[in-house]
Amino acid sequence: MCSSDLVEPVVAVPSRRSDTLAGVGVVSAYALLAMSTQLLWLTFAAITPESARSMGVSEGAVGDLAVVNAVMFVVLALPAGRWLDRAYGPTLAAGAAFTAAGALVRALDPTSFTVVMCGQVVMSVGQPLVLSATTKVAARHVAPHRQTAAIGVASGAQFVGILVAVLTGGPLYDAGGLRAVLWSSAVVSVLSGLAVLGSLRVPPRAVVSTDGDRSMRWLAGDPVMWRLAALLFVGFGSYNALATWLDEARGAARAKPTEAGLMQVEPGVYSGNIVLAMRSEEHTSELQSPMYLVCRLLLEKK
Numbered sequence: 001m002c003s004s005d006l007v008e009p010v011v012a013v014p015s016r017r018s019d020t021l022a023g024v025g026v027v028s029a030y031a032l033l034a035m036s037t038q039l040l041w042l043t044f045a046a047i048t049p050e051s052a053r054s055m056g057v058s059e060g061a062v063g064d065l066a067v068v069n070a071v072m073f074v075v076l077a078l079p080a081g082r083w084l085d086r087a088y089g090p091t092l093a094a095g096a097a098f099t100a101a102g103a104l105v106r107a108l109d110p111t112s113f114t115v116v117m118c119g120q121v122v123m124s125v126g127q128p129l130v131l132s133a134t135t136k137v138a139a140r141h142v143a144p145h146r147q148t149a150a151i152g153v154a155s156g157a158q159f160v161g162i163l164v165a166v167l168t169g170g171p172l173y174d175a176g177g178l179r180a181v182l183w184s185s186a187v188v189s190v191l192s193g194l195a196v197l198g199s200l201r202v203p204p205r206a207v208v209s210t211d212g213d214r215s216m217r218w219l220a221g222d223p224v225m226w227r228l229a230a231l232l233f234v235g236f237g238s239y240n241a242l243a244t245w246l247d248e249a250r251g252a253a254r255a256k257p258t259e260a261g262l263m264q265v266e267p268g269v270y271s272g273n274i275v276l277a278m279r280s281e282e283h284t285s286e287l288q289s290p291m292y293l294v295c296r297l298l299l300e301k302k
Contacts, residue, residue, distance in 0.1 A: 022202050023141040027150045029195035030130075030137045031157035033096055036189040037127045038161030040103055040120075041069045043185055046169035047178075054178040055113040065120045072124035080128040084136055089200050092133050098126025100193035103186040110178040123189075130196075131158070140204035 044051045044062050052059045083091040102123025109115040138150040165185075172181045 020143070023143070023146075023150070023205060026141040026199040026202050027137060027153060029192070029199040030133070031154045032188075032192040033099065033130055033196045034134070034154055035157040035161035035164070036103075036185070036192045037099055037123075037130055038158045039165045039185050040099065040106075040123050040189060041066060041127070042162055042165040043106075043169065043181060046166045047173050047181065050173050051178060054111055055116065056111070057113045061113060065117060068117070068120055069124040069127060072121070073128050076125065076128040077132065080132040083129070084133050088133070088136060088140070091129055093197055093200060095126045095129025095133070096193035096196040099123055099130060100126075100186075100190045102126060103182075103189035107179070107182040107186040110182050116182075141202065143205070 044065055048059050048062050051062045055062070080091070080095075102119045102121070102125075105119030105122055106116045108119075134151055134154045135147075137154065138147040142150040168184075169181060172184055
């Protein structure tokens with residue numbers, strides 16, 4: 001499988017202005033939900049000591065609230081992709097429902113670590129069901145020449161969620177304690193989940209092909225995917241560790257909260273260029289940044 005195979009094959013439908021507006025609405029709703037998953041994941045990153053005191057547990061236990069999210073993603077990532085291929089609407093609806101339900105469970109009793117952990121597990125089930133649909137949403141609802149931009153918007157929304165979690169955690173906690181933090185994220189998650197459920201009623205502008213081999217045999221012989229996996233294993237492993245223990249890292253570096261937020265954005269530059277390195281070859285003149293070239297050299301044998 002070459003890099004172009006990563007793009008969903010579609011049967012095009014003539015574009016109309018109404019289709020374009022509908023596509024913008026669908027992508028916007030999805031981006032809001034993607035943002036919410038990251039907001040829920042890193043709710044406690046910037047207020048780890050305060051959260052530990054509120055729930056009467058150690059700071060390590062608070063870190064586990066973020067770790068469970070990564071564990072569930074590892075377990076469910078591949079099955080989520082296959083479920084989206086076979087039943088896109090029900091799978092994405094389930095992801096929205098799990099995300100909103102988990103957020104609400106957490107907010108029921110902010111002082112109970114058990115309740116918050118239960119909500120975190122429920123939310124973590126929804127995240128791979130949501131984030132694995134990024135390219136599928138673009139392929140179904142956006143014209144081919146705008147699909148890369150739509151994928152960029154949806155992917156960028158994840159980093160917006162990270163910034164929101166990092167920059168608002170402290171002020172919200174100071175204003176109303178952990179209850180204010182959890183209920184605000186619950187409101188955002190429920191609204192974004194409802195928006196995505198509503199967007200599922202919008203008919204796709206293109207029919208995504210489901211022909212071809214659905215087995216995973218191609219993966220064993222695809223060197224690009226294995227190199228990409230190795231890069232992401234190191235890159236996102238380091239990134240997730242930083243995200244989980246952001247408050248401690250900020251204290252050690254004597255950084256301000258806004259500077260800590262920027263610490264979370266930099267990895268997005270690297271991951272974004274890795275994604276660009278996997279995209280189509282026909283736009284190489286637009287993608288010749290130094291970081292892009294480094295990622296390209298790492299992904300392909302010269």
